[in-house]
Amino acid sequence: MDVFLMAREESASNNVSISTSTKCDCYYQLLEAFKETHEEANKLTLSNNRLKSKNNWLKNRIKVLEEEFNNSKTDFENLEMIYRSSS
DSSP states (O other): OHHHHHHHHHHHHHHHHHHHHHHHHHHHHHHHHHHHHHHHHHHHHHHHHHHHHHHHHHHHHHHHHHHHHHHHHHHHHHHHHHHHHHO
C-alpha cells in the first residue's frame, strides 16, 4: 500500500510541475503577445498623430486656396465690369 501512495504522490507532483510549467509558458506567451501588441499600438499612435497633423495642414491650405480663388473671382468680375463699361 505504501508503494501505491508513493506512486500516487509522485504522479500528483508531476502533474503540479507540468501544470506550473504550462502556466508559465502561457504567461510568457501572453506577455510576449502583449508586448508586441503594445509596440504596434504605439506605432499606430505615432502614425495617427502624423496623419492628423497633415490633415489639419491640408484643411488650412484648402481655406487659403478658397480665399485666393474667391479673391481672384471677385477681381475677374470687377475687370469684366470695367471692360463691359468701356466697350
